[in-house]
Amino acid sequence: MSNVALKTEKMGRVYKLGGRQVQALSDVNLEIEKGDFISIMGPSGSGKTTLLNVLGCLDKPTHGKVLLDGVDITNVAERNLHKTRKHKIGFVFQTFNLMPWLNAVENVELPMEGTGKTKEETRKRAVELLNMVGLSERKEHRPQKLSAGEQQRVAIARALANNPAIVLADEVTGNLDGKTKLEIMKLLGKLNAEQETTIVIVTHDGQVASMAGRILFLSDGKLIAKEKQGTHQNK
Amino acid sequence: MAIMISIPAGITANQASTETLTQNLSNTITQTEATINQTLTQIDCTLSPSFEGFGFEPPNTGDASGFTPPDGSSGFAPGDFGGGSMPGRFGGGPFGGGGTTAMNETLYEDISSIEGVAAVASSLQASEGTEQTMEMMGRSFTRFVPDYIIKGVPLTSDLSDNYPILPTNITAGRNLQAGESGVVILSENNTAFFNAGVGDTIDILDQSFQVIGIYGSSGVEDVMTLYMNLSDAQSVTNNTGYITSITVFAASSNVVSTVASDISSLHPELTIVTGQQRLDQLETLRDTYEVQLENAYASLAQTQAVAVQEIVIAVAATSLIVLFVMLYTVRERTKEIGTLKAIGFSNLNIMSQFMLEGVILSLMAGVVGVVIGVFAAPALSGLLLPAVNAGFGGAFARAAGTVSSVSGVVTPELVLIALGGAVLLGVLGTLYPAWRASRTSPMEALRYE
Structure with missing residues (x-):
C-alpha cells in the first residue's frame, strides 16, 4: 500500500448558477501523504469550502479524479458515499456542531453507530479519545456546559472515532479566542505527531496556517503555491 | 385525539338510543294494529x-x-x-x-x-x-x-x-x-x-x-x-x-253506524266513539309514530354525518399540524442533519430517525388525547354532536323508555383505535418532512445558520 492518503488528479468542480457556469475548482493536483499536516489558505470565494467538500466526499468533482486511500471516490455511487465518510473521513467544523442532547462521550460515540462495534467497545474508544484530547474530567457534560475550546476538543475526538484516513478541519479556530486557538492547534499538532493522524485544515488565519507542516494557497479555484515542505509540523 | 375518541363514543350512544326508540315504536305500532282489528264492532x-x-x-x-x-x-x-x-x-x-x-x-x-x-x-x-x-x-x-x-x-x-x-x-x-x-x-x-x-x-x-x-x-x-x-x-x-x-x-261491523246513531238519539248527552272513529284515531296515532320514527332516523343520520365531518376535519387538522411541526423541526435542525450526514449517517438513517420522532410525538399526543377523551367524552360528544332526541313529545319519550341526553362511552377498542390513528397520522404527517430531511444536501445544511 502506498503512503498516499489522498490524491487528486486534474480535479475540477463546475457549478451551474442560474444558467451560468462557475468554475469553483480547476485542475487541482494535490497529494497528501499519510501523517501530513497541511493547511490550505485562500481568500473568500477562492474555492476553499468546495475543495473541502470534495475531499470530504460531501460533493463530487465534475472533472478529474479523487483517490482516497487508493479508491477513486468519483466511481462510488452517491448512496454509498456516506460509508466512505463514516470510515475514511473525520470532520471538524468551525461551529463544532455537537448534538446538544448528547453528552461529550455520547457525541464521540455517534459516528461509531452501525460500525459493528459493541456498546462496550464504543464506550471504551470514546473515553480513550476524550482522554487523548484532554477531557477525561468532562465526559458526562453536555455541550452547553462546556467551553468553546472544550466543545472543539469533543468535536476533534468525534472526528477521530473511526480512525479516519484523513481529518478535515474547516476554520476550526474561527470561533475561538487567541489562547484557545493556540491550544487547539497544539492539540492537532500533537495528534499529528503522536498518532500520525493526517490533517488538512482550511483557514484564512496566517498564524494558524503557519503551525501546519505545509501551506497550500488557493486562488480562483487553483492551487497556486506550495510552501514549507515537510511531513510533520516542527514546533 | 380527544375529539377522535369522543365522537365515536357519542355516535355509539346515539345509535343505541335511536335503536331503543325504533324498537319501542315498532312495538307500539304492532300493538296499535292489533287493537284496531279488535275494535271494529x-x-x-x-x-x-x-x-x-x-x-x-x-x-x-x-x-x-x-x-x-x-x-x-x-x-x-x-x-x-x-x-x-x-x-x-x-x-x-x-x-x-x-x-x-x-x-x-x-x-x-x-x-x-x-x-x-x-x-x-x-x-x-x-x-x-x-x-x-x-x-x-x-x-x-x-x-x-x-x-x-x-x-x-x-x-x-x-x-x-x-x-x-x-x-x-x-x-x-x-x-x-x-x-x-x-x-x-x-x-x-x-x-x-x-x-x-x-x-x-x-x-x-x-x-x-x-x-x-x-x-x-x-x-x-x-x-x-x-x-x-x-x-x-x-x-x-x-x-x-x-x-x-x-x-x-x-x-256486525255493517250495523255499527246505525247502532251508534240510535244510541245518540236515545241519549244525546253521551259522547259516542265508534270502531271506525277509533280506527281513524289509531291510524292518526300510527302516522304520528311513523313520522317520529323517520325523524329519529333522520336525526341519527344527521348526527352521523356531522360526526364524519368532524372526524375528517380533526384528522386533516392533526395531519397538517404534525406536517408543519415536523417541517419546522427539520428546518430548525438543518445543520444537525448536515453534521450527521458528514459524519457518515445515510439518508435512510436520517429519514428513520425523523419518522421515529414524528411517531413518538404523535403517540404521546394520542395518549394525552385519550386521557382527556376518557374524562371529557360525555361533555365533548354532547358539545360536538346534535342531540338525537330533541323535540320528541312526552308520550313518545315514554314509549322510548329512558330517553336521556346522549353521553359518550369510551371502550378499550376505541382507545386502541385512537392510538393506532395517532401512529398513522404521525407517519402520514412525518413522511414528507422526514424525506426532505434525508434529501438535504450536507454541504448546504452545514452552511445553514
Whole structure:
C-alpha cells in the first residue's frame, strides 16, 4: 500500500448558477501523504469550502479524479458515499456542531453507530479519545456546559472515532479566542505527531496556517503555491 | 385525539338510543294494529264532564280533580244522569280525551234493547294517585300523578267469554273469571307499586283483594290499570250504581253506524266513539309514530354525518399540524442533519430517525388525547354532536323508555383505535418532512445558520 492518503488528479468542480457556469475548482493536483499536516489558505470565494467538500466526499468533482486511500471516490455511487465518510473521513467544523442532547462521550460515540462495534467497545474508544484530547474530567457534560475550546476538543475526538484516513478541519479556530486557538492547534499538532493522524485544515488565519507542516494557497479555484515542505509540523 | 375518541363514543350512544326508540315504536305500532282489528264492532259511550244541563258543575280549573261531582253535602242536587262521589279521577282511557264522568247505570239499561246490539259492557274506571304542585315561570301548577287505575268490568259469563273486556296476555296466574269477586289482576307495572305477586293480598282504598293474575302491557297507555269485577270497583270507590263508560258491541261491523246513531238519539248527552272513529284515531296515532320514527332516523343520520365531518376535519387538522411541526423541526435542525450526514449517517438513517420522532410525538399526543377523551367524552360528544332526541313529545319519550341526553362511552377498542390513528397520522404527517430531511444536501445544511 502506498503512503498516499489522498490524491487528486486534474480535479475540477463546475457549478451551474442560474444558467451560468462557475468554475469553483480547476485542475487541482494535490497529494497528501499519510501523517501530513497541511493547511490550505485562500481568500473568500477562492474555492476553499468546495475543495473541502470534495475531499470530504460531501460533493463530487465534475472533472478529474479523487483517490482516497487508493479508491477513486468519483466511481462510488452517491448512496454509498456516506460509508466512505463514516470510515475514511473525520470532520471538524468551525461551529463544532455537537448534538446538544448528547453528552461529550455520547457525541464521540455517534459516528461509531452501525460500525459493528459493541456498546462496550464504543464506550471504551470514546473515553480513550476524550482522554487523548484532554477531557477525561468532562465526559458526562453536555455541550452547553462546556467551553468553546472544550466543545472543539469533543468535536476533534468525534472526528477521530473511526480512525479516519484523513481529518478535515474547516476554520476550526474561527470561533475561538487567541489562547484557545493556540491550544487547539497544539492539540492537532500533537495528534499529528503522536498518532500520525493526517490533517488538512482550511483557514484564512496566517498564524494558524503557519503551525501546519505545509501551506497550500488557493486562488480562483487553483492551487497556486506550495510552501514549507515537510511531513510533520516542527514546533 | 380527544375529539377522535369522543365522537365515536357519542355516535355509539346515539345509535343505541335511536335503536331503543325504533324498537319501542315498532312495538307500539304492532300493538296499535292489533287493537284496531279488535275494535271494529266496538262503540264507546261516555259522559262528558262539561255536558250542560244535567246538574253538573263545569270543570274548575283551580281544582286538580277536574270536576266536582255534585252530591247532597255540596249543595247541588244530583243531576239526572250523573252523580256519585268518586275519589280520584275518572277516565285515563286509551285516548285520554276530555275526560269522562260518572253516570247512573240504571239510566242506560235501554241501550241493550236497541236493534243490532250484541252486548253491552258497562265499566267504571278511576285513577288513584297524588297531587303534585310545581312552580313554573312564576306560576303554580298542580298535576295529578296516578299510582294506579282501577277498572271494574262486568264479569258475566257472556261478556268475559265472548268480548274483549279483559286483557288477554296473562303472564302469571290466571285471568278473571265470570262471577268472581274480591280478586284482581294487575299489570306488570302495578306489581312494583303494590310490591305484590300472584297469591298476595293487597289493599285498595282500605279493602283487601287477592291478586290472581298478572298481565303484560298491551300498549303504552294501560300499563297502570288493574282489573276487578264492576261491583267490587263500585263498592271500593263508593260509587254503587255508577259507571264511567258503556262499551256497546254491535252484532256486525255493517250495523255499527246505525247502532251508534240510535244510541245518540236515545241519549244525546253521551259522547259516542265508534270502531271506525277509533280506527281513524289509531291510524292518526300510527302516522304520528311513523313520522317520529323517520325523524329519529333522520336525526341519527344527521348526527352521523356531522360526526364524519368532524372526524375528517380533526384528522386533516392533526395531519397538517404534525406536517408543519415536523417541517419546522427539520428546518430548525438543518445543520444537525448536515453534521450527521458528514459524519457518515445515510439518508435512510436520517429519514428513520425523523419518522421515529414524528411517531413518538404523535403517540404521546394520542395518549394525552385519550386521557382527556376518557374524562371529557360525555361533555365533548354532547358539545360536538346534535342531540338525537330533541323535540320528541312526552308520550313518545315514554314509549322510548329512558330517553336521556346522549353521553359518550369510551371502550378499550376505541382507545386502541385512537392510538393506532395517532401512529398513522404521525407517519402520514412525518413522511414528507422526514424525506426532505434525508434529501438535504450536507454541504448546504452545514452552511445553514
